[in-house]
Amino acid sequence: MDGFGNNLQHPYPLKGSKGASLPPRPTLVFLIALFGLYVCYLSFNQIRMESKHVEENGAQEQDEHVCAKPYVPSEELPYVHFPKPKGYSRAECSCNPVRFFVIVSMQRSGSGWFETLLNSHPNISSNGEIFNRVDRRQNISSIVQTLDKLYDLDWLTSAAKNECTAAFGFKWMLNQGFMDHHDEILSYLNKKGVSVIFLFRRNTLRRLISVLANNYDRDAKQLNGTHKSHVHSEEEAEILAKFKPELDVSTLVSNIRDVEKYMGDCLDSFNTTRRMILYYEDIIRNRNVLFQVQEFLGVPVRKLVSRQVKIHTRPLPDLVRNWEDVNSRLNRTEYARFLDGADYVK
Numbered sequence: 001m002d003g004f005g006n007n008l009q010h011p012y013p014l015k016g017s018k019g020a021s022l023p024p025r026p027t028l029v030f031l032i033a034l035f036g037l038y039v040c041y042l043s044f045n046q047i048r049m050e051s052k053h054v055e056e057n058g059a060q061e062q063d064e065h066v067c068a069k070p071y072v073p074s075e076e077l078p079y080v081h082f083p084k085p086k087g088y089s090r091a092e093c094s095c096n097p098v099r100f101f102v103i104v105s106m107q108r109s110g111s112g113w114f115e116t117l118l119n120s121h122p123n124i125s126s127n128g129e130i131f132n133r134v135d136r137r138q139n140i141s142s143i144v145q146t147l148d149k150l151y152d153l154d155w156l157t158s159a160a161k162n163e164c165t166a167a168f169g170f171k172w173m174l175n176q177g178f179m180d181h182h183d184e185i186l187s188y189l190n191k192k193g194v195s196v197i198f199l200f201r202r203n204t205l206r207r208l209i210s211v212l213a214n215n216y217d218r219d220a221k222q223l224n225g226t227h228k229s230h231v232h233s234e235e236e237a238e239i240l241a242k243f244k245p246e247l248d249v250s251t252l253v254s255n256i257r258d259v260e261k262y263m264g265d266c267l268d269s270f271n272t273t274r275r276m277i278l279y280y281e282d283i284i285r286n287r288n289v290l291f292q293v294q295e296f297l298g299v300p301v302r303k304l305v306s307r308q309v310k311i312h313t314r315p316l317p318d319l320v321r322n323w324e325d326v327n328s329r330l331n332r333t334e335y336a337r338f339l340d341g342a343d344y345v346k
């Protein structure tokens, strides 16, 4: 981004010629008058150049001249945008800067809930899992095309707030092409000025239980014949939580290790982004984390709310059919910390 301050040199030659003896008076008057004319000519030229400059650089440049620039720390300037959607006008908010963001997460890590929290803010628009459609992530060119369209703000979903959106993004699961094309995606995000929120779950064991329970419900459709990944009432949560999956103990440790490595590789690959690393458990325990998120996104800080209700609220032994086996398998491993990890609040 440029367009901040123009760098024209001072046009007037300030240094006089030293040591010359003064010419006669009429000549002096004439010279001064001539100099005056020259100054006028220079200024006139400069004005003409400036207006030409504005015309050539089109609407964006012009808007920046008209808009009172909000204060943005210089290191954040690459992450602040003034998009011009084709489908609608940003109207009275066209001078408000917009931050682009992406929530990078894994299935069953609370990202759906997190997104409903963000969308309860009038200036945040998070547009769901746009890469769940395979054709949008077929290859890096279809990914880039999708991202470009999205960040032009010409992407209308139910999360759209239109003109007064100040933070615009979506969520992206690691297994939706994100890690397959990580080099290209990294350079895209940095070039485009996209801020990244990583949202993971510390307790990989609980996540695994949630994955299995959700897979089960996909077939069983326990809520009156519909499959639900997220629920809005305690009754619904209770019905879904009744199912206790049985974990495959023989692959449990390698399964957890793979997931941990996947998250670690992701954080390494994207360590040069403007980013914030969040854990689901931390948000549950301390809602102040949500204030930090809003500061990170440059929106006015307020209380965020979600209508979603947590499904698995019980201690772990109540959630798994073969708890004894699971406990003794993990008990003496580095993953023993997951066994008593309570992420529920009552």
Ligand SMILES: *[C@@H]1O[C@H](CO)[C@@H](O)[C@H](O)[C@H]1NC(C)=O
Binding pocket: 134, 135, 136, 137, 138, 139, 141, 142
């Ligand atoms: C990328 O995928 C799209 C379909 O999403 C396809 O139309 C296009 O031909 C592919 N491009 C390349 C370079 O493979």
Ligand SMILES: *[C@@H]1O[C@H](CO)[C@@H](O)[C@H](O)[C@H]1NC(C)=O
Binding pocket: 093, 096, 122, 123, 164, 165, 166, 298, 299, 300
């Ligand atoms: C947030 O949205 C409101 C209208 O809903 C608008 O008045 C305000 O300027 C917006 N704030 C930012 C930072 O864009």
Ligand SMILES: *[C@@H]1O[C@H](CO)[C@@H](O)[C@H](O)[C@H]1NC(C)=O
Binding pocket: 223, 224, 235, 236, 239
């Ligand atoms: C299922 O349907 C019955 C009757 O139609 C209704 O009373 C009940 O609330 C529904 N349950 C859920 C979990 O949607």
Ligand SMILES: *[C@@H]1O[C@H](CO)[C@@H](O)[C@H](O)[C@H]1NC(C)=O
Binding pocket: 268, 269, 271, 272
């Ligand atoms: C990012 O991670 C790589 C290892 O994957 C490391 O070499 C590099 O120093 C890290 N960069 C930053 C800025 O932390």
Ligand SMILES: *[C@@H]1O[C@H](CO)[C@@H](O)[C@H](O)[C@H]1NC(C)=O
Binding pocket: 327, 328, 331, 332
């Ligand atoms: C680990 O297992 C041993 C024996 O099975 C048991 O005595 C101990 O209490 C277990 N520790 C935890 C933290 O569950």
